[in-house]
Amino acid sequence: xxxxxxxxxxxxxxxxxxxxxxxxxxxxxxxxxxxxxxxxxxxxxxxxxxxxxxxxxxxxxxxxxxxxxxxxxxxxxxxxxxxxxxxxxxxxxxxxxxxxxxxxxxxxxxxxxxxxxxxxxxxxxxxxxxxxxxxxxxxxxxxxxxxxxxxxxxxxxxxxxxxxxxxxxxxxxxxxxxxxx
Numbered sequence: 625x626x627x628x629x630x631x632x633x634x635x636x637x638x639x640x641x642x643x644x645x646x647x648x649x650x651x652x653x654x655x656x657x658x659x660x661x662x663x664x665x666x667x668x669x670x671x672x673x674x675x676x677x678x679x680x681x682x683x684x685x686x687x688x689x690x691x692x693x694x695x696x697x698x699x700x701x702x703x704x705x706x707x708x709x710x711x712x713x714x715x716x717x718x719x720x721x722x723x724x725x726x727x728x729x730x731x732x733x734x735x736x737x738x739x740x741x742x743x744x745x746x747x748x749x750x751x752x753x754x755x756x757x758x759x760x761x762x763x764x765x766x767x768x769x770x771x772x773x774x775x776x777x778x779x780x781x782x783x784x785x786x787x788x789x790x791x792x793x794x795x796x797x798x799x800x801x802x803x804x805x
Contacts, residue, residue, distance in 0.1 A: 694777070700772055701772075715759040
């Protein structure tokens, strides 16, 4: 009987976790207006920012980045760079999991955008955020050359990681069982 109750509690916790993660998506925006990409990943010549993910009430675990959208992105080249050399990068810290995207395929200089769209999963992809913060940067795949971002916002969507929610659900069920006993 106890094992059936334990199995039922585990199934209920998984169902609660799935429902919570499917219903609640959080977003954080990063304004990239005025950013510069002037070198490879990690260079001080590139614009970057560290974004601490806002706390979610009742949750202190791992988050999963599920989608990244660029909104009204416009950039232009300088010093011989090509449009396809710009990479937008969102990372779990400077050396963690990542999701990169090259918004243009144009092998020539000029201006891109304004345009909006979503990162695809060509370079990296959805990942778990272990550090609680994201390192967001723009960099070039080839130097010399400068890419200047005139306008644009990155909208990063994230959810509490399903495994962490399942543990939270199990803890809640265990606590409610003790109170009833």
